[in-house]
Amino acid sequence: MNTEAKTEAVSNPGLGSMIEITDLHKWFGEFHVLQGINLTVQKQERIVVCGPSGSGKSTLIRCINRLEEHQKGRIVVDGIELTNNIKNIEKVRAEVGMVFQHFNLFPHLSILDNLTLGPLWVRKIPKKQAEEAAMHYLEKVHIAEQAKKYPGQLSGGQQQRVAIARSLCMNPKVMLFDEPTSALDPEMIKEVLDVMIDLAREGMTMIVVTHEMGFAKSVAHRVLFMDYGKIVEGNTPEEFFSHPRHERTKLFLSQILH
Amino acid sequence: MDTLTKTIDAHEIRPPVTSVGVIGWIRANLFNSVFNSILSVVTLFFLWKTVPPLVQWAFIDSAWMTNSQACQQGAGACWSIVTSNLRFILFGFYPQELQWRPLAAMLMLFGLLFYSRDRKHWSKALGYGWIIGLALMGILMTGGIFGLTHVESTQWGGLPLTLLLAVFGLTAAYPLGVILALGRRSKMPAVKIMSILYIELIRGVPLISLLFMSSIILPLFLPEGITINKILRAQVAIILFTAAYIAEVVRGGLQGISRGQYEAAESLGLNYYLTMRRIILPQALKIVIPPTVSILISAFKDTSLVAIIALFDILRTTQTVLSNPQWMGFSREAYVFIGLLYFLGCFSMSNYSRKLEKELSTGR
Numbered sequence: 001m002n003t004e005a006k007t008e009a010v011s012n013p014g015l016g017s018m019i020e021i022t023d024l025h026k027w028f029g030e031f032h033v034l035q036g037i038n039l040t041v042q043k044q045e046r047i048v049v050c051g052p053s054g055s056g057k058s059t060l061i062r063c064i065n066r067l068e069e070h071q072k073g074r075i076v077v078d079g080i081e082l083t084n085n086i087k088n089i090e091k092v093r094a095e096v097g098m099v100f101q102h103f104n105l106f107p108h109l110s111i112l113d114n115l116t117l118g119p120l121w122v123r124k125i126p127k128k129q130a131e132e133a134a135m136h137y138l139e140k141v142h143i144a145e146q147a148k149k150y151p152g153q154l155s156g157g158q159q160q161r162v163a164i165a166r167s168l169c170m171n172p173k174v175m176l177f178d179e180p181t182s183a184l185d186p187e188m189i190k191e192v193l194d195v196m197i198d199l200a201r202e203g204m205t206m207i208v209v210t211h212e213m214g215f216a217k218s219v220a221h222r223v224l225f226m227d228y229g230k231i232v233e234g235n236t237p238e239e240f241f242s243h244p245r246h247e248r249t250k251l252f253l254s255q256i257l258h
Numbered sequence: 259m260d261t262l263t264k265t266i267d268a269h270e271i272r273p274p275v276t277s278v279g280v281i282g283w284i285r286a287n288l289f290n291s292v293f294n295s296i297l298s299v300v301t302l303f304f305l306w307k308t309v310p311p312l313v314q315w316a317f318i319d320s321a322w323m324t325n326s327q328a329c330q331q332g333a334g335a336c337w338s339i340v341t342s343n344l345r346f347i348l349f350g351f352y353p354q355e356l357q358w359r360p361l362a363a364m365l366m367l368f369g370l371l372f373y374s375r376d377r378k379h380w381s382k383a384l385g386y387g388w389i390i391g392l393a394l395m396g397i398l399m400t401g402g403i404f405g406l407t408h409v410e411s412t413q414w415g416g417l418p419l420t421l422l423l424a425v426f427g428l429t430a431a432y433p434l435g436v437i438l439a440l441g442r443r444s445k446m447p448a449v450k451i452m453s454i455l456y457i458e459l460i461r462g463v464p465l466i467s468l469l470f471m472s473s474i475i476l477p478l479f480l481p482e483g484i485t486i487n488k489i490l491r492a493q494v495a496i497i498l499f500t501a502a503y504i505a506e507v508v509r510g511g512l513q514g515i516s517r518g519q520y521e522a523a524e525s526l527g528l529n530y531y532l533t534m535r536r537i538i539l540p541q542a543l544k545i546v547i548p549p550t551v552s553i554l555i556s557a558f559k560d561t562s563l564v565a566i567i568a569l570f571d572i573l574r575t576t577q578t579v580l581s582n583p584q585w586m587g588f589s590r591e592a593y594v595f596i597g598l599l600y601f602l603g604c605f606s607m608s609n610y611s612r613k614l615e616k617e618l619s620t621g622r
Binding site for chain 2: 065066067090093094096097098100102104105106107108117118121122166167170
């Protein structure tokens with residue numbers, strides 16, 4: 001059975017690759033969670049990864065910014081290879097933004113401070129400049145009026161939008177989304193997806209682990225299906241949803257609303 | 259005219275007198291069930307038996323400014339033991355005519371502490387203020403320059419000594435405890451093992467034994483002629499002891515911080531120091547304010563143990579007064595007095611921690 005991801009042409013070919021993953025393997029103890037992943041993500045490409053829980057999709061994207069360490073294979077982000085070299089890891093993390101399922105805002109800091117923390121202390125940007133940039137991104141995610149509040153005072157959808165703004169303040173080249181709307185009430189999912197669609201329109205390279213197939217259909221260049229640590233199938237959204245090739249993909253699609 | 263409704267006079271109908279006001283409160287809180295009623299009656303009886311005699315003893319029959327003979331003859335409390343010996347209780351063997359110096363030093367300390375209560379006042383200027391203040395306090399106590407007579411540290415005693423041991427002890431133990439907690443959670447084996455060893459060894463012995471070791475055993479190991487100031491030795495023992503307990507409490511707080519916080523910090527590119535300083539420690543230390551303050555309050559009272567190694571803190575000076583044949587037998591009054599002093603100190607710390615917690619809560 002052909003388990004390699006089918007890579008289709010991206011809408012902007014020739015920009016070069018942002019992420020190259022070659023023969024990636026990862027074990028959690030004895031559990032072989034990633035079994036030989038091969039994936040190339042072009043600049044400005046948008047990928048949606050879906051699959052049943054335990055398939056390794058979160059682990060895959062967490063390997064890209066070294067929240068998880070891989071044991072075998074290569075990951076290269078914007079020309080920098082991810083190894084044990086701390087300097088490289090820090091360089092990669094400066095280019096890669098991450099949005100978590102449970103937001104992970106810093107509850108003891110105001111929204112504005114949440115956003116300016118990275119720029120102030122990692123990029124060493126002067127305070128005034130950092131705050132102006134932060135307000136700009138807060139306006140972008142339509143939440144500027146909450147700047148002085150604390151995360152505990154915001155709703156889930158608002159917190160997730162703040163989390164996206166926080167990542168954007170570091171000017172990343174790639175944004176990773178780990179089930180960004182899975183912890184949200186249905187009425188808040190739209191406001192977050194709208195922000196992500198705006199980001200997509202501006203040409204951000206994005207890898208999104210999600211079950212929101214509407215989002216996949218509207219902005220993804222490719223949809224990948226993962227199961228048991230392998231990329232089973234990958235295709236343009238049109239092809240993926242209308243003509244799934246593998247049995248497992250068909251089974252999965254029948255189980256989720258799309 | 260509707261015969262089913264009836265207009266009632268529009269005057270105010272008050273609730274029955276037994277359900278509001280004082281009587282209402284008593285009914286609702288003291289006598290609302292059989293068990294509570296019995297308990298209330300028993301307690302009221304107990305209070306009736308004890309409070310009047312207590313007031314009689316402490317205030318009505320008491321002697322405040324007399325000499326010891328009058329006290330022996332009187333039936334009430336002999337507060338004169340405190341008033342006659344106040345200077346010795348408070349200042350120990352510090353030369354009488356120079357006692358304005360430790361007094362001034364203490365007032366300076368109280369002033370700085372009071373000003374530092376408000377977090378809005380915390381600034382670089384306050385930091386410098388503390389450094390200068392501490393230097394001045396040191397000069398006032400020791401003398402030797404600026405025309406002040408030199409006073410050996412062996413003569414320091416009473417409240418200044420207690421405060422010295424407490425303030426330096428607690429402020430040094432806290433950061434040391436935090437470092438130990440971080441060390442214990444470190445992934446580097448050497449650091450982790452050293453931290454565990456330190457914490458377990460120190461927690462395994464009573465403070466008294468550490469004080470003995472520092473004051474009796476340590477000098478045996480020092481080369482001939484080298485002596486370390488006794489107060490310094492006791493101070494170090496108190497710091498090392500308290501730090502071990504703070505370390506475990508802080509470690510508990512660190513364990514309570516979710517992994518997501520670390521991950522978010524890492525994703526933003528924050529290194530270990532920044533993650534701890536800006537994200538993790540502010541949250542962890544805030545959570546463990548209650549047990550931390552408990553430890554610090556305990557440590558404050560534990561300074562009294564230095565009495566065992568012949569340092570004249572406020573407890574030992576009191577005991578010395580009591581060993582005077584004139585004033586023997588009035589230990590109640592003496593201990594009530596220093597009990598009040600300790601209570602004031604501990605209650606202030608407790609109060610402040612409540613205030614701090616309230617200020618720091620961000621609607622989590």
